[in-house]
Amino acid sequence: MIDLRVGDNMLVVPNIYLLKKGVRGANIYVVEESDGLTIIDCGFEGSDEGIIEFIESLGSSLEDVKSIILTHGHPDHVGSLPELIDVTEAKVYIHEMDIQLLERFTGLKKDSVKNSVLLSGGEIIDLLGETLVIHSPGHTDGSIVLYNSQRQILFTGDVLLINANGELSLPKKEYTKDMEKEKESVKKLISFNFNVLLPGHGFPVIENARSKFLRFIKDL
Numbered sequence: 001m002i003d004l005r006v007g008d009n010m011l012v013v014p015n016i017y018l019l020k021k022g023v024r025g026a027n028i029y030v031v032e033e034s035d036g037l038t039i040i041d042c043g044f045e046g047s048d049e050g051i052i053e054f055i056e057s058l059g060s061s062l063e064d065v066k067s068i069i070l071t072h073g074h075p076d077h078v079g080s081l082p083e084l085i086d087v088t089e090a091k092v093y094i095h096e097m098d099i100q101l102l103e104r105f106t107g108l109k110k111d112s113v114k115n116s117v118l119l120s121g122g123e124i125i126d127l128l129g130e131t132l133v134i135h136s137p138g139h140t141d142g143s144i145v146l147y148n149s150q151r152q153i154l155f156t157g158d159v160l161l162i163n164a165n166g167e168l169s170l171p172k173k174e175y176t177k178d179m180e181k182e183k184e185s186v187k188k189l190i191s192f193n194f195n196v197l198l199p200g201h202g203f204p205v206i207e208n209a210r211s212k213f214l215r216f217i218k219d220l
Helices: 048-057 081-087 096-106 179-191 209-217
Strands: 004-006 009-013 016-019 028-033 036-040 065-069 091-095 116-119 124-126 130-135 144-148 153-157 196-199
Touching: 016 048, 028 048, 048 081, 065 081, 065 124, 081 096, 091 096, 091 130, 096 116, 179 209, 196 209
Parallel strands: 036 065, 065 091, 091 116, 153 196
Antiparallel strands: 004 009, 009 016, 016 028, 028 036, 124 130, 130 144, 144 153
């Protein structure tokens, strides 16, 4: 594991940082590549300041932010989007079935999100080479998981979490629209060969993630 800390932020694997300093809500990941930066989820409202401060600490600018990918539309994942789209020209990716949640929790209307890209699942995004969008409904109708086969990395949003004991877990039932669909979506991840799991909550699993996952789904 690479353990390079920038304040309370951490480089968890090469090119991918987990942000904690000056932000609130879900895990926020910043992916640094030669052609720009990608933000995956953006925390509660007010997290934009911490995100911007971190970007500047890398020696980058807001002009370098090429994409913002939202794993679903809950407020702890989308809250600071209005501020970020005011100061960047980034493409904003979200599943089409979570647009209503985005509107509800940010006040943004679909047409007011400039450079928006509505996903349906199965798309390939320019992230770490090629990253697959996996539609994974259950927690919300439009929840997505991102899979990069070259680096064997899975960004799971709230489809699959890590609890306080460092163990894999499902999202809480009270925040999940359809727990049976949620379980079905988790089980489908068995099709993917991954070694690193980057969850929406909890600490990343940076090795042997698939082995831990296989043990976890036996009990689902």
